[in-house]
Amino acid sequence: xxxxxxxxxxxxxxxxxxxxxxxxxxxxxxxxxxxxxxxxxxxxxxxxxxxxxxxxxxxxxxxxxxxxxxxxxxxxxxxxxxxxxxxxxxxxxxxxxxxxxxxxxxxxxxxxxxxxxxxxxxxxxxxxxxxxxxxxxxxxxxxxxxxxxxxxxxxxxxxxxxxxxxxxxxxxxxxxxxxxxxxxxxxxxxxxxxxxxxxxxxxxxxxxxxxxxxxxxxx
Numbered sequence: 017x018x019x020x021x022x023x024x025x026x027x028x029x030x031x032x033x034x035x036x037x038x039x040x041x042x043x044x045x046x047x048x049x050x051x052x053x054x055x056x057x058x059x060x061x062x063x064x065x066x067x068x069x070x071x072x073x074x075x076x077x078x079x080x081x082x083x084x085x086x087x088x089x090x091x092x093x094x095x096x097x098x099x100x101x102x103x104x105x106x107x108x109x110x111x112x113x114x115x116x117x118x119x120x121x122x123x124x125x126x127x128x129x130x131x132x133x134x135x136x137x138x139x140x141x142x143x144x145x146x147x148x149x150x151x152x153x154x155x156x157x158x159x160x161x162x163x164x165x166x167x168x169x170x171x172x173x174x175x176x177x178x179x180x181x182x183x184x185x186x187x188x189x190x191x192x193x194x195x196x197x198x199x200x201x202x203x204x205x206x207x208x209x210x211x212x213x214x215x216x217x218x219x220x221x222x223x224x225x226x227x228x229x230x231x232x233x234x235x
Contacts, residue, residue, distance in 0.1 A: 017042070017172070017175065017193065018041070018042045018043075018059075018061050018062050018192070018195075018196070019043050019062060019063050019064065019128070020043075020044050020046065020052070020055055020056055020059070020063075020065070021044070021046070021064075021065045022045075022046045022047075022052030022055075022056075022064065022067060022075070023045075023047070023065070023094065024067065024069070024071055025067075026047070032065060032124065033045055035121045035124070035125060036125070039155065040155050040168065040172060042193075042195060044061075044196050047071075049073025049074060049075065050072040052066065052070065052078055053073055053078045056082055056089070057087065060089075060189070062089065062135070063089060063092065063132050064090070064091045064092070065092050065094065065124065066078065066094065066111075067093075067094040068094065068096070068102050075093065075094075076102075076106060079111060080109045080110065082110070083109065083110035090112045090131035091111050091112055092111070092112065092114065092124070092131060093106040093111040093114040093115070094117060094119075095115070095117065096116065096117055103116075112131050113130070113131060115127060126153075129141070132179070136179040138179065143178045143181070145181050145221075145232060145233070146221065147159055147234075148178070148221065148234070149161075152175075157175075157178075159216075159217065159218075164216055164217075165216075166213075167212075169209055170209055170213055173190065173194060173206070173210070173213065174213055176190065176194065177190075177222070177230065177232040178232060180232075181232045181233060182231065183231065184225045184228050184229050184230070185230055186228060187207070187229055189229070190229070190230075191205075194206075210222060210230060221233070221234065
């Protein structure tokens with residue numbers, strides 16, 4: 017999953033990015049409202065962590081613009097603990113959830129996991145497709161109850177496909193959601209990782225839809 021972090025404090029921005037990357041996310045970052053708004057408006061993020069108090073353009077204005085422009089990705093707002101009005105304003109502007117500063121990083125990760133899975137239509141923290149089970153909180157995939165050894169790229173690819181099971185996903189979409197903005201994107205790498213996954217999964221679980229992409233389904 018690909019996440020945007022918009023936070024002007026360099027140390028906190030770095031801490032958030034490191035925690036998210038360690039949890040398996042691909043992360044882009046911005047340090048001011050102008051850059052954050054641009055990235056959120058032009059890149060396909062699965063979620064955004066957005067601070068309210070940003071230079072150049074504040075988080076509430078960014079959020080209002082995104083929603084007005086039809087950008088529907090889940091947004092986790094970072095607010096000041098003693099400013100309840102910011103929380104109300106943020107929710108009214110289109111935020112999906114908020115965390116008050118100072119916060120525990122585990123809370124941010126838990127809330128982000130919930131936003132991503134709900135956006136994909138999953139109520140539970142576990143996604144099951146036939147014999148395949150994804151434990152989102154533990155970043156673990158099992159097949160018939162046994163763990164599957166996956167590289168970080170294989171896990172990201174399979175996790176994205178399991179979040180969107182039954183949907184035909186193009187190579188372009190997979191590339192956009194699995195790599196950050198600075199990566200030299202080549203859709204051929206997706207074919208390589210799909211091939212590796214097929215060797216670890218039951219036959220037919222990942223279907224190639226000619227001319228369109230791939231579909232993960234137990235049917």
